[in-house]
Amino acid sequence: MKANTSVTAFTRLEFETRIERARAAMTRAGLDAIVLTSAANVEYLSGFETQFAWVTPSRPWYFIVPRTGEPAAIIPDIGYSNWRSTSWCGNVMTWPSPRPADEGISLITDHLNGFSRRFGKVGFEIGPESRLGMPVSDLFRARAALALEIEDCTMLMAGLRAIKSPAEVGRIRHICNIAGRAFAEVPATVRAGDSEKDIYRRFAASLLVKGADEVPYVAIASGQGGYGSIIMPPTNRTLRKGDVLILDTGSKCAGYFCDFDRNFSFGKPSADVARVHAALWHATEAGIDAARPGRTAADVFRAQADVLISHGFEVGNVGRFGHGLGKLLTEHPSNAPGDETILAPGMVLTIEPSAMFTGGIMAHEEDVVVTENVAEVLTPRSSPEIEIVAC
Template sequence: MDKIFEVRKLLAEKQVDAILLYKPANVSWISDFTGDSSMVIVAEKAEYFITDSRYTEQAEKEIPASFEIKEIRAEVRYKVLNDIMTQNNVKKLGIEGQYITLADMKDFEQAFSAEYVMVDNEITALRAVKTEAELKIMRKAANITQDCFDHLLGYIKAGVSETDILAEMAYYFNKHGAGGASFNPIIAGGPNSSMPHAQVTDRILKPGDLLTMDFGCEIKGYKSDFTRTIAISGLEPDMKVVYNTVRTAQRAAMDALKPGFSGKEADKIARDIIYGAGYEGLFGHSLGHGVGLEVHESPRLSMYSTDIMKENMVVTVEPGIYIPGKGGVRIEDTVVITETGMESFYTATTELLII
């Protein structure tokens, strides 16, 4: 997919003369730029990359040669934008209306006169279908993440704290070429694991604990996302039932994914298994979400999602059961939708690991 070409097609579709991309993830997506404080304008016959002197050299190295780089200073920022609009006879401008702040919008309106049209949904739809180049980067991030998990299995034991694990994880990512964690990791042991988005604490792991680790790393801005729940030195029988129920639900939903399948259909498969096993009310979040330059993006896998799976979309599948005060289980894979089904980025077992 030629991203610039696809965005330029939106000019006719949305009846605009140019499109301004301001959201960092959208700027990175279309330009391959890994910095920030930048904008992109795609007009009918030209595309512009707008940044300041801190990033000019970096942009020259990273972005496609077709972009004309415009270096700006804060005090002339809107003059540069106005000049581009005038040169390209822009009367109607596509913008990210869901992202641009009211203050920025007022500045834009003062800088140049144009009619504004929201293009958020169209850009989101383009980003949801990954290119082969994007998939290659995401697989690399996933490989480092799984290698980190394998490393942690040899490190984790009773007596280690959640913060110890967090530090070891960060060290591993930094040592093995990742650009850091893709989000604040969730490392939740014992009763903390009943909170789906628990904060990392200094709690010490004890025999019989469940430990949920939800984490990922970043490569060139692209994120990985992965969760496994393991047991420390043993597990109560009732929590083994919980674990196996989550595992069954995840496998069934993953196996059903294919082009044409909706997000709510996938969610229903996993939810029916969990509710049918007697855990209704204990799986409160959605089944999954898209991953890419943002760790949560389109498409969505939820009870209400009408998003339709397409080939090369990347989504997580992460059902869970959470029993307040006792513990919880979540298992998550990130998968790419293929021509006939799906393929997980991970080969790590989902069988219960007791260490």
């Protein structure tokens, strides 16, 4: 399997283990097969690597894993050589695509109808936080032609991907280190008079130069004494003394994301800014400490919220204080009230408290992996004091 040269390639055993875990989960869920169409899930089980498949809606790509028997790729002709050079799965069927009248649906239904059945059900990605990688009308056509009931397999796959292998954790640690080095250079490479777009482009370029394969997400916001959003794209706003700047990146290397942010004060921070930044840092510490086996995602939220409340801050309106991380920027579970997902070794989480105050909103974020004991922080840990850009 090909991989970024700076990280270790996944072994065949890694993929065999994933397939067997998927089959065990399918038996528990009462599914005879799963049909995967999303980039994260196809890549996770097949090892397939491509950019082309996921940036155009013209051609759907399918990976089918039966509860018993050989997995199969059903893909457009144009992707055959790409598949064979990157995936361990040699059972490949193709069709000449684009062909809207039949984008592989006849191949899929014939293949699925030929399976031996125990449960009479097949899983598609149609549940929470899913994006179906095929036209919905084709799903309806498949349902009409199949001798199987269609069920959701989204949460089945989310549960599998939530527990990372050591090799997966190594990839996330690697991209966290790359982003950490890019963040460390910000105070020396930005200045009053730069626009948000200037800073955004410089930061994204730094991430790529340092080894990121992709920079799909960089949020940036700024304002006097705080900012109003943590999910904004760059604007032409010019930074000046007294501003607070946030940069938040979801960068990728070898198929895995980091997701963390850093705040910067242009000149000496106000007392309010210093106070909220320190409170967020301590809330993050509490979240890191709560990320232990046997605790829940809701426990991680409450640990952070309790610290913020004790410092006199509102907990904000984002709905959660972090989430799973891996093949996607945001994965299962959510560190939120009501998410009683039990944490287990191998889970990678973001710890992400935010607080409302007179200057607007501020947020802080680190990435951790749950171990047998305490959580390991994968990101270069920030200081309790906000970093200062000289003005």
